[in-house]
Every structure is written in structure tokens, then in C-alpha cells.
Amino acid sequence: MRSMKESYSITREQYKLIRENIEYLCTQQEVKTILVTSGESGTGKSTVSANLAVAYAQKGSRTLLIDADLRKPTQHKRFMKEAHVGLSNYMRRDVSIASCIQRVNLENFEFSIITSGPILPNPNDLLSSPKLTATLEQLKQEYDVVIIDTPPINIVSDALILSKKVDGVVVVVHADKTNKQAAKNSVKKLRMVDANILGVVLNGTDNAKNYYY
Template structure:
């Protein structure tokens, strides 16, 4: 099933500016963020990363979806996984069914193949794995050997995988996933995120030895663009 993205889309998902306005300044910034992430770990190939934030409604899903588009536009087979099993949005953004998804894989042991849960999008090389039905125990599902196996399978079959995970400061899901992926990007909205919340989110990730690649500062005030700012490496 392919997504049908129009100028009015999405009504309940996030804005796919990299599709709707590919030549806009914002889209170019997403491409710059992609490049910076690619070169942030020159000694190690990054295949699986996760995008999170300190609190909810800070733009992590927008960053995840638009970065996935820019990666696919490079000709790399890219999978966007909705690992926010509490407030999923990816299926809404791409107007796809959420009947089957990540939770389906995690609750059926090895009886279901990942290909049964992923869906093609209108963007060449870009596939989506929705969250699937919202489970009663998201953290427990993510913290399993089955989740490890799913990630291993995806690494073997995609050039790049992005997990959209819940905020660090709300639930433990991001800390769990931070131990399983190759790197983590923290989204911080200027003028919205509280300094203490960001510091605590960074500390929570470091406590589980998650590899923080950097920060995406979004909604930055600018004369040209008032939505997205830039990417700052973990050493900044």
C-alpha cells in the first residue's frame, strides 16, 4: 500500500515538508542534518538510529519522518519504524494501515516475518513499519530478545533504519532502545524545551550508555526559517 500525500496531508500525522516542498530551506536543513549524522561516526557504520526528545510534542516524529525521506532520496533502502507504542503517528503521516506492525512482531515470537509488517510509501526506497496495535506493556515488549532479533534482521535487509521512540523524560522506552541501536539523536525545540528536562534526558541516556550522536535544534527563530535549526554533534 502506498501513501497518498497531498498539500492538505497530513491531518493527524506530521508534516512531510521534504516531500511537499523539496526545494524549501527547511528541506535543505533536513538534508544537512542527514549528512552530519552520516559523518558523525566515521569509524563506525551507522545502520540503526533512534530519534527521541525530552518531552512530548517537541518534534521527534517530524524529524524522524523527514529524515527518513532524505535518506531514501539518496537511493538507500530505508525503513522508518514507529516504536512509539503509546502515541503512534507514523501510519497517520503516511496514511497507512496500523493493523499490523512492530507489536505484531514482538508478540508472535518467530512465527511472523518482518516483511509482513512493513509497507511501501510513495517515496522510492522508503518503507514504513507502523507500531501495530497499542499494547498494555510497551516497555516490556521492547526489552526482549525478540526485539534484539528484529533489529538484527532489519540491519541485514536495509541500508538504514530509523526508530521513532517515545520521549526520554516520560517513559523508559527510549532508554531501553538506546542500548540496542547504533546511535541516538535528541530533538530539542528552541524556546519550548526546558533546560532541566534536556539535561535530565541526556543523563538518562548516558546512564544506560546510549551513544548520543547529537542534537537537532528545531523551531529556531530565523529570518529565513522559523521551524528547523540544525544538528549539533555530541561533542558540541
């Protein structure tokens, strides 16, 4: 049995490895906005998004994490940030994006976060707005990397809509919760909208090969 400390450090190493893999894949193409999704809920999308943001911030990249899961947002809780200023009210109201960005300070590094904002009806409409496309382009000028957490694609189309507005997509599959067919369906749906799939992260295995591409 591994000690808590040991398993934590292995996990941290794994996220660093995922980040390095993404960076390696991105030497051929500019990938600054990365969407994290999966077929179903509970696979670890939010966990992977958060840890990827941490891994980028730790190596000194100007990092922004956006909680675009406007249905079941979790990042505000994880990082103990305000939920009421965030993406949904930015999309709805005439406020600046800067006023929606909060800072997360951890150990000796920091990064920015845009939480979900209040849960509003029709997240789909908010996410398909051209305002968001323009905002993401603007944020790419200000950050080295923007990680976007989303709801599951086999349940709602939010992430598919967003996948057209980002440079790359990371698909999270869970060793126990995701069956092969569901994983195939997710990839098929993403391919149908011409998403640039960067890779697949396998979550929920208890060994060092906790990911693959």
C-alpha cells in the same frame, strides 16, 4: 516573510544537512540503526524521524522507518499506512517481520515503514524483548539505515530500553518547549545507559540554523 515553497525547501535542505552530519559522524563507526527521541512530547521527534527517513531515501539509501512509539504512534497517519500490522503485533505474535513491512512511495523515491501496530498494554515489555534485538540485527543486513521513532524519555523508559539496541541516538530539543534542565536530564539518562548520542537537533526555530551538533 518567506513563501511556503521557500520555507519548505529550506526545511528540506536542513534535513539533508542533518543526514549529512550523521553520515559524517558515522565515518568513524558503523551506524545503521538510529533512534530519535527527546525528553518530552511535542518536540518534533516524529517529524524529525519521518523527514530523516525521507532524506535518506531521497539519496537512494535503502531506508526503513520504524514507529516504536507504541503509546502515541503517528507515522501511519503521516504516510497513510495501515496501523494494525506493525511492531506491537510482530512482538506479540508469531508473524514474519516481512509481513509487517509496508512501502511508502513519494515522488520519485520510496522507503519501507513498520508502523506501531495496535496499542497494547506494557510496550516496555515488548521493546525489551531479545526478539527485537535479533530483529534489528537482521534488518541491518537488509537496509542501509533504520530510523526509529520513540516516546519521550523523561516520561517513559521505552526509548532508554531501545537505545541499548541501536547504533546511535539523535536527541530532539524544541526551542520553546524544551527547557535547559529537561534537555540536560534527557542526555544524562541516555548517558547512564551508555547510549551512543550522535547529536542534538534543535527544532522550532524559524531560521536556517535549525539544528546543531
